[in-house]
Amino acid sequence: MWVRAAHFKYLEELLMLEASDKIKEALKERAHDISRPFCYSDYITVEADKDGDYRCPRCGSDDLMREVEGVGVEWGYDWIIDHIVETEGEKVDIEELYRDLLDEIYEPIKFGELEYCPSQVLEAVDETAFRMGCNDNADSLVEDGQLVCLNGNYFRIEHLL
């Protein structure tokens, strides 16, 4: 039972966008800016009318999808946000990030003349601890608003930070 619940939680986390509230807000704004209202029944882009409202000129509906030119048409903003993260974000190697951190904060490990980087040592001696450290470090950068995590991959989006 416990394993099952944990498994679902894992899947849920994998299929979600994790980001600070500030970044989520910025992504939503950007998703709005790069998309336009679209009536699926009439298959047309809907421009604002003279009152600034978005209603389909043919069927009168205001229940509209969003269109991103050359990408697609769908309900809501989540798919556009995913698209922005994947296309405008730079994928981050969280292992490399963690190695750099370890080598920066700890002294090299020495055996007489032999000298090893802390990251090398941890990765070789306790790979599980190394992997957990990678994830914890990346997750704390997500909380700090320096990275976003989408479907288990980490990205840095310079112009949104």
Ligand SMILES: [Zn+2]
């Ligand atoms: Zn319509």
